[in-house]
Amino acid sequence: MRVRFKLNGEPVEVDVEPNELLINVLRERFGLTGTKYACGIGECGACTVLLDGEPVLSCLTLAADVDGHEVVTVEGLAKSGELTPVQRAFIEEGAVQCGYCIPGFVIMAESLLRENPEPTEAEIRDYIRGNLCRCTGYVNIVKAVKRASKYFKLAPPGS
């Protein structure tokens, strides 16, 4: 079936099987391998993307369901090479180790700060509770979200 949607700001069209998952379409048809497979059953958050601005697990989302909607992957966040405050903060706080889970965390942090620009530490931890990281113990990730929140305060997105 034909699916038309907006992907990282660009209108796209693709033929998909009715049972085809969004993660596979993003990775294999569009070469957007920043969206990671790690569990395939919605338990680790590594494949999180934004669907109409809301975080969804692309391994549990049918590609057919994004017809007429807007999808943003980790590749679509930095505009013309400029990192977002979240991406900058992740690097500055040393929140990145192996990096495999990081796209999912970056997407979640973007989403959190749009909903709640000044989250408390407990709110941050609660928001990312579905994202698994095996390297960092989440310490520098939580610090990075806090730092990004300061950047957001200085220059809200879209300003």
Add this chain to the structure above:
Amino acid sequence: MGVTSRFRFIGKRVPRRDGVLKVTGAAKFAYDIEIPGMLYGRIFKSPYAHAIVDRIDKSEAERLGAVVITYEDVPKVLFNTRLVSVDEATYKDWEVLTKHPKYVGEPIAAVAARSEEVAQRALEALRVEFKEVFKPVLDPFEAMDPAAPKIHRKIVLANRWVDVVNNVGATLEYSEGDVDKAFRDADVVIERRFKTNRRYHLQLEPKVAVCKPEVGGSITVWTTTQSLHNTRILISQVFGIPMSKVNVVKTFLGGAFGSSIHTNLVTLIAVALCLKARRPVKIALTREDDILHDHVSYQMHFRIKAGARRDGRLVAGEFENVMDIGAHQIQAYPLLGTALGWFVSLYKWGSIRYVGKAVYTNKVPTCAFRGYGNPQVTWAVETVIDEVAEELNMDPLDFRLKNYRGLGDIFWGQGPTVKTVIKSDGVPELMRKGAELIGWYRRPKPWEQRGRFRRGIGLARGFHTSGAGGPISGEVIDYTGAILKVNEDGSIDYVTALQDHGGGTLDAHVKIIAEELGVPPEKINVVWSDTFTTVYDVCTHASRGVYVGGEGARRAAAKVKERILEYASRLLPKVVNPEALKMEYDEELDDVVIYVEGMPGEKVTLSEVARTAWQRNWGSISASVSYRATAAPPSFTVYFVEVEVDTETGIVRPVKVVAGADLGTVINPDLAAGQIHGGFAQGWSMAVLEDVVYDPESGEPLNKGLITDYKVPMAPDLPALDNFTVIFASTYEPTGPFGAKGIGEAAANPVAAAVANAIANALGIRFYELPITPEKVLEAIKERRG
């Protein structure tokens, strides 16, 4: 941190080089490699824990267009997937595909097809008939019963067959002094049995391999590995392809923690499929495949007996170590020696006696998991040490300081064949500061607590070696290689096979090179490399990345520096000896200035030197270094952990952590702290959460690959930022690059012990089996109430 302040680049926070690639999704992991026209592979895994295949009908699978291989299509050789030990110390019992599967999940056949869907249908179309199905042997003590089914009859050591008796794959015994007399003379003797858990690495990237045939019979391989060169050598050995025709290319690695020191079986299966299909083949394991594939931690059963005198001195230690290694050996034999090394090097036991056995069971094969047996040994020893101290009525901290192996003592963390003297030791400093920060002397007495929630503070101390080098060759291969080039504009290319798992190892190397040459880190390019273009590095394991790899890089830089100064002196005719020249970065010029101290006129820049060497045909400024460390010094860690136990649910919560680390000079402070944060999370999880549980009848893992079934900590489960303090000791390791030692494993080793000691402090109850689950806590509380 006075020690590091004399450095220009070392110890400074610099954003990691691969950060941008990783936060934008551009970093390519092996899982992300796609080759046009490639086939997708799937593996037929044994549904039985121990069986013999009768026949395989592959006709239907082939009718679907799939390429099919079985045990009949792969080389008939036994090998060990790990090549870190010398051949004479390598036990070989693996096959690429087997007719005789020995654990649920062991590969029997594989298919490759133009899409994953067709491959999966072909896999399901394979008709595999089993001749015999045996009752699985799941317990190592039952396995040693002469009546138990034999898992292996014969295996290969180096190049000769050896018989396996009673499923014991390897043994090691060792003793020093008169142990029996020492125990008789001891005033306090504590003897305990321990059982550790079987932990799945749960690295985020499942194991994956892509193999591409090249013109002329070469192959190119991308895979999840901690060692590019050992992967290449093993492929060459198993398939009989010259190494010059096997190229293993570096990719980002989505976590490993020891699970890819060995070449994962998927790599060899992908090569076999590729050779048969003559097309590129990718096998990407699913999470469910991965947990059954070829890696979990060593599950160890200990008996430890410790004897001490009234004056607080340890006089005797006895250590029995039965390791449940699963169905194949990866590094089981060397671990028998290393586990003893961990035991011996923790404390000055006086006399010691050791028996170690590696026992086969019909379970997923075990391998290193961040610490290579050290977290297990440290948990048991640090429990016993606490109990001896209590018995002696001594503060556990004082007892440790009195008995641990520290500055000037003999250290043999890597086993009895390699002994060195400890030259840097931050333990006293870390103990003192940590005790202050956690409130050690105000910790509660278990018997004074009432109410539902009980708090406790635990202390544990540990270490890990920095690499597996040493003054003599021994049984372990450990050396590294580095190539450094000064380009024609003065910028630098650094070429190494050494893998950075994400800890920032290569960032550390860059700073070390920068420090040696005065060239700022941003002018040093780390070349994305492969086995064709690098010299040998054994593996990123044993916390050797910075200590061994970094020193290799420093030596390459020192060689390059000699040549730079020699060339510079040609441009400074007044200088008679190049050694008079110094190199320093000049921010205004944005170049390295080569000058004579006190003579401002006598100078030239690095870019001028590089350009002149090119234009006047002096030749390239480059160096290739192969480096073997002469020591493997311990990095010490001291953990103070406060926990809260809910006596109604049995749930233990971490309240506060003070983690002290002696890693010598700290090269990347935020990334070094990151190792400690991650080390705590994994150690915490080892203490209270993780275990792969097997069905006692079928031998099938019950929590196979589903993360909700196999719990690990998520962000809300760990202490708040303000309650997690990391302190670094101000030490300098004279044998390390600019004073540095390793940290990756030391960061995790004593954590489970500190947590267990904290629980004991809260409840007055000790646990001798990991993980300390809520069920066990509740049961123990109930039992005590009687």
